[in-house]
Amino acid sequence: MHAVLNCTACHIDVSSFPHPSRIKKVDCAACHSDEAASVPASIHALLGAQSCTSCHGSAHDTRTASSLMPQLCSSCHTAEVKDFLASAHGAARKAGDPRSPTCETCHGSIHKIVSASDQASPVAKKNQPATCGGCHADPAFLASHQIPFAHPVESYQASVHGRAVAAGNNNAAACSDCHSAHAIYPAQNARSTINHWNVPGTCATCHTDIAKTYRASVHGQAVAHGVFDAPVCTDCHGDHAILAPQNPDSLVNPSRVSLVTCGRCHGDTRLEARYNLPADRVPTFANSFHGLAARAGSQSVANCASCHGVHNIFRSSDPRSTVNATNLSRTCGACHTGAGKTFAIGPVHVDSNPHNEEAAVRFIRQSYWVLIPLTIGFMFFHHGLDFSKKFRTNRARTSGEKIPRMNIHFRIAHWLTVLSFPALVVTGFALKYPESWWARPMLIGEGRFAFRGTVHRVAAIVLLASVAYHVAHLVIRRRDRAHWREMLPNFDDMSNLTGTLRYNLGLSETRPVFGRFSYVEKIEYLAFLWGTLVMAITGFTLWFNGFALRYLPKWVSDAATALHFYEAVLATCAIAIWHMYTVIFDPDVYPMDRAWLDGNVSAEHLRHTRPAYCAELLACEQQLAAECEREAAQEPERGDAKESERRVAKKNGEQRTEDTADSVTADEFSER
DSSP, X not given: OGGGSOHHHHOTTOOSSSOOSSOOOOOGGGTXXXXXXXXXXSGGGGGGGGHHHHHHOXXXXXXXXXHXXXXXXXXTOHHHHHHHXXXXXXXXXXXXXXXXXXXXHHHOOTTSOOOTXXXXXXXXXXXXXXXHHHXXXXXXXXXXXXXXXXXXXXXXXXXXXXXXXXXXXXXXXXXXXXXXXXXXOOTTSTTOTXXXXXXXXXXXXXXXXXXXXXXXXXXXXXXXXXXXXXXXXXXXXXXSOOOOTXXXXXXXXXXXXXXXXXXXXXXXXXXXXXXXXXXXXXXXXXXXXXXXXXXXXOSSSOOHHHHHOSSOOOOTTSTTOTTSTTTHHHHXXXXXXXXXXXXXXXXXXXXXXTTTSOHHHXXXXXXXXXXXXXXXXXXXXXXXXXXXXXXXXXXXXXXXXXXEOXXXXXXXXXXXXHHHHHHHHHHHXXXXXXXXXXXXXXXXXXXXXXXXXXXXXXXXXHHHHHHHHHHHHHHHOHHXXXXXXXXXXXXXXXXXXXXXXXXXXXXXXXXXXXSSSOHHHHHHHHHHHHHHHHHHHHHHHHHTHHHHHHXXXXXXXXXXHHHHHHHHHHHHHIIIIIIHIIIIISTTTTTOOTHHHXXXXXXXXXXXXXXXXXXXXXXXXXXXXXXXXXXXXXXXXXXXXXXXXHHHHHHHHHXXXXXXXXXXXXXXXXXX
C-alpha cells in the first residue's frame, strides 16, 4: 500500500545516507490524522502503541483494509470470525456477492469500533434494527436475495420486543438475540437458531419458565418427537411482528387466538387427517356463544386458551389438562361460578352431527329442519293462492265507513310489540352472523360495549312487557276476556281453511265467511303466544347461563341454543310472510289495515268477509244510539241539559268502547 511513497515520506528525520542505525519512530498520525484521532476512543485503544501495527502489520508491508478483513480479525476474534465465515453472510461473501457484509458493515469503521454495550455502537441493541435494516429493510435487496419476508425490520420495530428495546430495555430481544450475532444461518439450516426445531430453545434464553411448561405440553412433546407440523413459539406468536396479547392485531389476542391462530392447524383438513385430529373443533367453537362473541371482537369471552391453557396444553385424558373431566368444573367455573357442581359438564364442542350431540338437541334440530320448510311452504302456498284469486276478482271498494274493532289496550300491547320485535330480529341475527355486512355497523366498539346483546335483552323485556300488559287487561276487563275465548280453535276453522283453499283453487264458487276471528288470525295469535313462551324460556336460559350451568345439565343449554335459533327463524318468517300479507299486501286491506293505529276497520271489508259479525257491530251501534236518545229525552229539567249531554256522551264513549271497539284481530297483535 505504501509502495507509492519513498522512505523519507515516513522517516522524515532521515536526510542523508547512510542514515544512523537508530532513527526516530514513524508517527502514522502524520498522514492518518483522522484515523489516529479515532482509535483512542475505540475499543482497539486497548492495544496501546501497537494499535496500528496489530491490524495493519509492518509499515513496510501494510495492506488495504479490504484485504485484511476478516482473516486478520481472527488473530483476536477467532471464534467470531469462524462463525462469520460459516454463516449465510460469509457464504455470500465467498460467492462474491457485492452486498455481502464485512466486519465494518455491522460494527462500523475499524478505527471507531466501540463495545457492543456502548449505546453509540451500531450493534448496540437499540441500533441493531437500523444496522440490519441497511440491507434487510431494502425491498430490492430482499427481492434480489430471495428473502421471503416482507418488511422484517419494520415488523420487528413495531413488535413488543422492538418497542421495549427502543424504550431502553436491554433485556428485550434484538436481532442478534434470535438470529445470533455472527453464526447466522438460513432458517432451514439445522444450525440456525431460528430453525423450526431450535426456536423453543432460542426463546427459552429469555422465557425460561414458559419454555419449560411448553416442552411438557402436548405441542412440546410432539416437537420433541419430530412432528414437524407441531407448533413452536413463532407459529402462535409470530416471528418479527410479535405483539402484546392486548393488541388487537396480535395473533394471541383473545379475539383472534381461536379462529386465526389455533384454527390455522385445527381447521386444516390435511393436518386433521394426518394426525387424526377432531375435525369439528374450530367450526363448533365459531358457531357457539363464545365463538360468535369472539368473532364480533369481544375481549372477555372465553377462547381456546381460556379453556385449554396457553403453554400448558395437554391431552384431555391427561389429569394435568384443564379440560380433563375432573377439572372442567374449575375451568368453566372461572367464568360461570358453580358450573358443574350439580351436574357434570357434558360435551363442549357440539355440532349438528347426530353422532356427537345429545338426543334432545338432535330432536330439536331435526324437528325444525322439517317444520320450517313445511311451514314456510304452506304460508307461500296459502297466501299465493289467496293473492292470485283476489287480484283477479277483487272489486274496488270506495266506502269510507269505519267501524271500531281494536280498543286502546290491544293497540298499546301491539305498539310495544312493533317496537321490540324488529329490534329482537335484527340484533339476534347480528349476534349469530357478526360478519354480515348489515351487522358490521353494530360491532363498532363491541369490545367496550356489548351493543347487540344489550339492545337484544332490552327488546326482550319490552316484548314480555307487552305480553304482560295484554294478559293484565284480559284479566281485568270482562269483555276483553270474551275475545280470548273466541280465539280458541274449533272444527269450523278447519272447514273454513279447506273451503278457502277450494275457493282459491277454483273448486268452489262460494267464498267462506268468518265470525269474529278467522282461522288466519287464530293461527297467528296462538303461534305468537307459543313462540313468545319458547323464546322467553330459552332466552333466559342463555341469558343466565351461570345459573343454568350450575343447576342444569349442559345439554339443556345446548338445547336452548338450538331451540332459540330455530324458533327465531320460524317467527321471523311468520311475520315477514304470514302477517305482512294479511295486514299490508292482502288486496282486501291494501295498502294497510290501520286498525293497529286508530282501532278502526273498513265496514265494507267486514260485510264482505264477516257479514254476521259486521251486522252484530252495526246492531250494537244502533242500540247504543237509541239508548242515548232515550236518556236525553228523559232529562226532567232544561237546566240539566248540559249535564245530561255530558253524561250521555260519556256513556256513549264507554259503551262504544265496550261493545264495538273491544275486539282484537290476531294479525294486528301478532308482530309481538
